[in-house]
Amino acid sequence: MISATNQLLEELPLLEVRNLNKRYGKGCSSCETPDMLEGKDNRCPQCGSVWACIDVELDLYKGEILGIVGESGSGKSSLVKSLYFDDEITTGSATISTYQNGENNIFLESAQQKRYIRNHLMGMVYQNPWMGLKMNFSSGGNVAEKLIASGTYHVGKIRNRASELLEHVEIPLSRMDELPKNFSGGMQQRVQISKALANNPPILLLDEVTTGLDLSVQARVLDLIRKIQRELDVAMIVVSHDLGVIRMLADRTMVMRQGKVVEQGLTDQILEDPQHPYTQLLVHSLL
Numbered sequence: 001m002i003s004a005t006n007q008l009l010e011e012l013p014l015l016e017v018r019n020l021n022k023r024y025g026k027g028c029s030s031c032e033t034p035d036m037l038e039g040k041d042n043r044c045p046q047c048g049s050v051w052a053c054i055d056v057e058l059d060l061y062k063g064e065i066l067g068i069v070g071e072s073g074s075g076k077s078s079l080v081k082s083l084y085f086d087d088e089i090t091t092g093s094a095t096i097s098t099y100q101n102g103e104n105n106i107f108l109e110s111a112q113q114k115r116y117i118r119n120h121l122m123g124m125v126y127q128n129p130w131m132g133l134k135m136n137f138s139s140g141g142n143v144a145e146k147l148i149a150s151g152t153y154h155v156g157k158i159r160n161r162a163s164e165l166l167e168h169v170e171i172p173l174s175r176m177d178e179l180p181k182n183f184s185g186g187m188q189q190r191v192q193i194s195k196a197l198a199n200n201p202p203i204l205l206l207d208e209v210t211t212g213l214d215l216s217v218q219a220r221v222l223d224l225i226r227k228i229q230r231e232l233d234v235a236m237i238v239v240s241h242d243l244g245v246i247r248m249l250a251d252r253t254m255v256m257r258q259g260k261v262v263e264q265g266l267t268d269q270i271l272e273d274p275q276h277p278y279t280q281l282l283v284h285s286l287l
């Protein structure tokens with residue numbers, strides 16, 4: 001794993017995030033910038049606004065899995081939701097090397113360009129399948145929706161691609177026309193994954209994809225994610241509060257606490273020799 005990572009580090013990152021700051025709430029004179037809350041947690045005692053991401057920087061390389069770990073409220077979901085344009089950032093930049101030669105800050109692009117990026121360059125799998133799926137559309141219809149959004153209108157082509165994708169995540173074709181609301185949690189996550197992969201995006205964002213699933217179902221979804229990474233060479237950001245999941249999947253890991261990245265490095269190194277006291281606490285609670 002280490003030699004593969006070294007090789008990756010010689011290339012340019014696919015995704016580069018710099019100084020990403022995200023505040024929820026209007027802010028006030030006591031919390032205009034995140035450093036004004038220094039020494040406190042990231043919630044403003046005056047107005048209740050929260051700096052959910054503070055100067056977050058990350059590089060994601062082609063085909064690698066980057067883990068993001070941290071306790072509840074540390075800003076993990078805010079980070080991926082910002083990247084997927086679900087939530088508007090406060091300040092910061094992100095570039096994608098295969099989009100406009102990596103020269104444009106994607107957060108400053110037009111709504112139309114952002115839609116293009118969402119539909120062609122990224123896929124998102126939400127912790128809550130109700131966020132990522134239309135439960136009253138068939139599972140095939142959910143995948144089709146994503147294909148149509150990217151400009152595929154030929155019915156036969158859509159049906160073929162949807163069945164191919166569902167097959168890839170081991171949803172039997174006989175169930176393609178069923179509503180995902182009647183599926184088990186593990187199956188719903190697999191439909192979400194197939195939808196997220198519909199347009200072969202180079203970047204996949206996965207937010208707590210196995211949280212709340214039974215252990216055996218969890219193992220199957222984790223295996224699927226590894227298979228996808230091997231076969232499709234997709235770069236992934238895997239968010240989890242569970243270090244066990246991170247250990248299984250991630251080449252490199254970032255540890256977040258109160259909106260900040262407190263430690264990052266090779267996953268093996270972080271687990272064997274955590275430097276930050278907070279990471280030490282996380283790792284020891286896993287043992």
Ligand SMILES: Nc1ncnc2c1ncn2[C@@H]1O[C@H](COP(=O)(O)OP(=O)(O)OP(=O)(O)O)[C@@H](O)[C@H]1O
Pocket residue numbers: 024025050051052070071072073074075076077078079241
């Ligand atoms: N829509 C929102 N409005 C206001 N505050 C929010 C919103 N979303 C998140 N927050 C706040 O931002 C901070 C970071 O939340 P976030 O959901 O990113 O954490 P997380 O690391 O994903 O936690 P969890 O492990 O529980 O999913 C928290 O203090 C949270 O209360």
Ligand SMILES: [Mg+2]
Pocket residue numbers: 076077078208
């Ligand atoms: Mg979250």
Ligand SMILES: [Zn+2]
Pocket residue numbers: 027028029030031032044045046047048049
């Ligand atoms: Zn404030």
